Every structure is written in structure tokens, then in C-alpha cells.
Amino acid sequence: MQMQSSSCPPRPKSPPMARSGLIPSSLADGLVFTAGAFLALLLFLGLYSFFSPTPIPNRLFSFSPSFSSSSSRIDDTYDPPDETFYDDPTLTYTIDKPMSNWDEKRRHWLKLHPSFSGGKERILMVSGSQPYPCRSYHGDHILLRSFKNKADYCRLHGIELFYNTALLNPSMDFFWAKIPVIRAAMLAHPEAEWIWWVDSDAIITDMDFSLPLDRYRGHNMVVNGWPQLIYEKKSWCSLNAGVFLIRNSQWAFDFMDEWASMGPQSPDYEKWGKLQTSTFKDKMFPNSDDQSGLAYLILTGKGGWRDKIYLENEYYFQGYFAEIVGRLDEISEQYVEEEQKGPAVLRRRHAEGVFLSYAKERNTQHGKEKGVDTGPMGWRRPFVTHFTGCQPCSGDRNKVYSADNCTMGMYKALNFADDQVLRIYGFRHASLASADVQPLPFDYPRSEG
Numbered sequence: 001m002q003m004q005s006s007s008c009p010p011r012p013k014s015p016p017m018a019r020s021g022l023i024p025s026s027l028a029d030g031l032v033f034t035a036g037a038f039l040a041l042l043l044f045l046g047l048y049s050f051f052s053p054t055p056i057p058n059r060l061f062s063f064s065p066s067f068s069s070s071s072s073r074i075d076d077t078y079d080p081p082d083e084t085f086y087d088d089p090t091l092t093y094t095i096d097k098p099m100s101n102w103d104e105k106r107r108h109w110l111k112l113h114p115s116f117s118g119g120k121e122r123i124l125m126v127s128g129s130q131p132y133p134c135r136s137y138h139g140d141h142i143l144l145r146s147f148k149n150k151a152d153y154c155r156l157h158g159i160e161l162f163y164n165t166a167l168l169n170p171s172m173d174f175f176w177a178k179i180p181v182i183r184a185a186m187l188a189h190p191e192a193e194w195i196w197w198v199d200s201d202a203i204i205t206d207m208d209f210s211l212p213l214d215r216y217r218g219h220n221m222v223v224n225g226w227p228q229l230i231y232e233k234k235s236w237c238s239l240n241a242g243v244f245l246i247r248n249s250q251w252a253f254d255f256m257d258e259w260a261s262m263g264p265q266s267p268d269y270e271k272w273g274k275l276q277t278s279t280f281k282d283k284m285f286p287n288s289d290d291q292s293g294l295a296y297l298i299l300t301g302k303g304g305w306r307d308k309i310y311l312e313n314e315y316y317f318q319g320y321f322a323e324i325v326g327r328l329d330e331i332s333e334q335y336v337e338e339e340q341k342g343p344a345v346l347r348r349r350h351a352e353g354v355f356l357s358y359a360k361e362r363n364t365q366h367g368k369e370k371g372v373d374t375g376p377m378g379w380r381r382p383f384v385t386h387f388t389g390c391q392p393c394s395g396d397r398n399k400v401y402s403a404d405n406c407t408m409g410m411y412k413a414l415n416f417a418d419d420q421v422l423r424i425y426g427f428r429h430a431s432l433a434s435a436d437v438q439p440l441p442f443d444y445p446r447s448e449g
Contacts, residue, residue, distance in 0.1 A: 075115040084109050093184045095169055095260055099253040106190045106248065116191035121213050123245075124192035125154055126185050128164035128178070129200045129393060136395030138407050143393060145414045146200055152421045153204045156355045160192065171265035175241070175290045179260050186248045195252075198384070199242035201392055202318055203413045205328075206381035207420040208359035209315075211245070216310050220247040221255070223294065224318045225311035230299050236280035239298075239311065241291040243318035243384055255305055262293040315374040316382035322401075323376055324385045325409040328416045328432055334379040336445045338369060347443050352424045385413045408433065 085091055085105040110117040127150055134140045147163055154161040167173065168180040182195050189195075194213070198204075216222050225239030246252045262272040264287075272288035276296055283292055298306040316324075339346045342365050350358055366372040366380065374380045389398035390406035397406050412432040419428045422437060430436040 073115055075113075080112050082112050084112065091187075093168075093187055095172075095180045095183050095256070098257055099183075099187075099250070102186075102250040102253055109190045113191070121193040122191055123159045123194045123196050123211070123213075124185060124189045125150060125159055125161045125196045125198055126164070126178075126182055127161075127198045127200055128181060131165045131167060134393035134395075136391075136393060139393040139395065142407070142410055142414075143200055145418075146203060146392075146410075149203050149414060149417050150198060152417070153207055156207055156352070156421075157210060159196075160189070162189075169265060172260070172263050176260070176263040176265075179256050179263070179290070182246065183253070183256055186252065190248070192248050194245050194247055196245050197243065199386065199388075201387040201390055201410075202243050203385050203387070203410065203417060204383065205324075205385045205413055205417050206316075206383045207355075207417065208362050208381070209383045210356075210359070216245065218308075219310040220249055220251045220308040221245065221305075222310045222312050222317070224313065225295075225298075226313055227311055230295060230311075234280055234299065236276070236283040236289075236292045236295055238295050239291065240318055240386065240388070241294050242386055242388060251308060255303075258303055258305070259290070259293055259297070262288045262296075263290070264288075316384055318384045318386040319382040321385050321387045321390070321409055321413070322405065324382050325405075325412055327376075327379075328412055331379050331381055332416065332419070332432070334371075335381075338365060339445050344443075347446055349426075349442075350424070355424065381416075387413075 085108075116122070127147070129143050134143065150163070151161055153159070162185055164181045167177060168184060169177070172180055178197055182197055185195055186192075196211075222245040223239050223241065224243060229235045229238035246255075260266070261268065262276075263269065266272070269288055272293065273286050276288055276292040277283050277286060279296055279299070280292055297303060298309060298311075343361075345358070345361050346365060348358070371378055372380045374382060387406060387410055389401060390410065391397045392406065392410060397403075415429045415432045415434070419432075422428050423440065426440050427437045428440055430438050
């Protein structure tokens with residue numbers, strides 16, 4: 001089983017503060033769409049990279065937007081005896097039976113568990129990998145490091161994490177495997193307002209960054225994408241389905257049913273492959289895939305789903321690794337320089353439990369600096385660096401990438417992220433390419449400067 005999405009060539013960054021949306025626009029996003037045999041090869045070889053109703057439940061009580069989903073008032077020691085949807089013998093966690101009245105069922109459960117309701121939009125991150133050992137030499141270690149990376153971020157931001165290694169629907173493998181997992185996670189976590197899917201080969205490289213949930217208040221799904229590539233270029237690489245947010249709602253259940261109807265378990269699988277290939281001329285492989293399916297639903301407006309899908313391109317919601325890894329050393333140097341010149345609070349030692357308050361201080365300082373953009377021309381840490389096409393577990397990477405591109409690139413990104421965590425514990429890596437660490441002196445980096 002693989003749990004990574006299909007890969008695409010790099011997608012250009014939109015100008016800062018450019019509002020992403022779903023209406024076709026002639027505004028230039030700085031997009032460069034490369035044609036020709038090289039792109040065709042890249043698309044073909046990269047395929048198997050692994051893998052509404054207005055939202056109400058967590059807002060039944062007073063709602064105060066917050067980027068943190070932690071709460072010190074949760075009572076998880078008691079489950080009242082009142083009947084809930086869990087007591088329904090016909091309830092199934094599998095994807096073969098539609099869910100109905102989920103918003104009502106979830107609302108009822110939250111009323112019985114008021115400590116989970118109101119105030120904060122809780123997030124559940126979901127990720128996963130295959131249930132058997134990796135074939136590649138570095139694969140299992142990279143997956144372990146990638147899991148640690150996600151666990152670190154979730155711990156720092158008060159987010160729950162579910163990492164799955166089971167194929168819940170044997171017919172839905174490769175990039176389709178995530179849909180059954182997400183469906184089951186929604187049922188198991190009615191307290192979560194958002195399910196955040198993150199591919200195993202996607203690394204969080206800015207521990208300070210919090211998801212801007214308030215921006216998505218009117219939407220039920222958030223995915224990295226570019227309207228111009230969907231509506232004008234009709235490209236299957238117009239978005240990336242390897243990292244996305246989906247609201248825990250009846251809308252999500254209905255949407256995933258339609259999305260999954262394009263998958264290999266469907267009798268219409270072959271038909272969908274032909275339709276996707278005829279719609280997206282740069283799709284060079286015959287099989288139906290999740291990314292093309294999502295792009296198709298947005299492009300055609302089929303089912304009316306696109307009105308609730310937010311195409312995010314104002315920051316690296318997921319960024320193409322090839323345009324990021326080579327800049328990580330420079331970004332690290334910029335952060336050191338900012339701390340050397342900035343207020344002492346940026347260098348102050350602190351407990352991990354108050355991490356977010358210091359992340360807020362750093363974000364405030366960023367607002368006073370020049371060039372702190374998350375795009376290719378800026379030096380802010382990319383939020384998520386996605387190694388699409390690298391196949392760290394199987395080793396069957398896209399042939400246009402070398403081992404240094406993928407394996408060493410992933411280690412650099414993992415060390416880059418790990419340094420942000422080790423800093424709290426008084427250490428950092430000797431370099432981004434080294435597994436060795438060194439202790440940090442008091443008032444670092446002022447004493448180093």
C-alpha cells in the first residue's frame with residue numbers, strides 16, 4: 001500500500017496576498033507551463049508517487065477563532081450512557097455504505113460531550129504508509145523521521161495525529177488509499193472539525209506556522225492549487241491532492257463518495273480513466289487517479305462541490321521540494337541573522353509548553369523584516385515541503401531525480417525541521433547534511449555572531 005499522491009512538476013508561486021479562488025481569472029499568477037517531451041516523461045514517471053451545509057458542530061456554543069486546537073478543559077475520562085450513532089448496529093466505518101445525517105449525529109454527540117465543543121476548531125492530522133517493510137535501504141528510517149516530524153508539529157500545536165499503516169480497502173491502493181482512512185477517522189473523531197491529510201513524503205518545515213483556519217470559514221476543503229491551470233490550461237497538475245484539509249461534515253462524506261466513485265473499486269474505473277485523459281491533455285497515463293478526479297470535479301462544477309473548495313496558493317500549503325531544498329541553508333542563515341539583530345525574546349530559552357507564544361513573537365518580527373515571503377523569492381521557511389515522485393519507501397523514484405535530489409534532500413529537510421525542535425532542548429545539527437548535533441550556548445545566536 002502506498003499513501004502518497006501522484007507527482008507533478010513545480011508549480012509557480014502566486015504573488016503575496018493574491019486571493020485564491022475557484023472562478024477563472026486572467027490575472028497572472030506568474031505561471032509557467034512547460035510543454036514537450038520532458039514534461040510528458042515527468043508526468044508519466046511521476047504518477048505512482050505515493051500514494052454544504054454551513055459547518056456547525058464545533059460552533060454549537062460560542063465560537064472564537066483560534067489557530068490552536070488544544071484545550072485544558074477536555075474531559076476524556078467519561079462517556080455518558082446515552083445512545084449515540086456509535087450504538088447503531090448498521091453503522092459501518094467502510095466506504096461502501098453512504099453516511100447520512102452526519103451533521104445531526106455529530107451535533108448530538110458533542111452535546112453529550114460539551115467539553116469538546118465550542119471555542120476552538122480541533123484538527124486531526126491523518127497520515128500513513130504501507131503495512132510492510134520498505135524495499136529501499138533508507139526507506140524505513142525516512143518514514144520514521146517523517147512520522148517524528150509530524151508528531152513534533154502536532155505536539156507543539158496541540159493537534160491530534162493518527163498515523164495509519166493498514167490498507168482499509170484492499171481495492172483502493174496507491175493514492176486512493178487515503179480516502180477510506182479519512183472516512184474512518186471522521187467517524188472515530190467527531191470532536192475534530194478538520195481532518196488534515198498529509199502524505200508520508202510531505203515534511204513540515206516551518207514549526208512556527210499555524211494554519212489560518214479563519215480564512216477557510218466558508219469552505220469545506222482546502223487544497224493547494226491554481227485556478228488558471230484548472231480553467232485555462234486544464235492541467236492535471238493544477239492542484240496537489242497529497243496535502244489537504246477537509247471539514248468533518250456530511251458534505252465531506254458525500255464528496256468523498258463521489259470522489260471515490262472514480263477509484264479502482266468502482267465498475268466505472270476504466271471509464272473515468274478515459275474521461276480524465278481526454279479532459280486533461282497533459283495526463284499521460286490511462287488510469288484514473290485521485291488528483292485528476294479532484295481537478296475534474298472543480299473544472300466541470302459537477303455536483304456543485306467546487307463552491308466549497310478553497311484553492312490555497314498564498315503560502316507553501318505544500319511546496320515542491322525541487323524549488324525548496326537548495327535554499328534551506330540560506331533560509332537558516334537568514335533566521336540566524338534575524339535573531340542576532342532582533343529583540344532578545346527571539347533568543348530566550350523557554351519551555352516547550354509555551355512554544356506558540358514564542359512562535360507568535362517570531363511572526364511579529366517577520367512583519368518588520370524585508371523579504372519574509374514564503375515563495376521562491378522570499379526567505380520565510382516553507383510550511384510543507386513535499387517530495388512528490390521520490391518514493392522513499394519503494395526506491396522507485398521518478399527517473400528525472402537523482403538519489404541526492406530525493407534521499408539527501410529529504411534528510412536536509414528533516415534536519416532543517418528537527419533543528420527547530422532541538423533548539424528547545426538546547427541543541428542543533430552540526431549542518432543540515434549531518435546527523436551529529438551540538439549544544440547551543442546561552443543567548444544563541446548572539447554569542448555566535
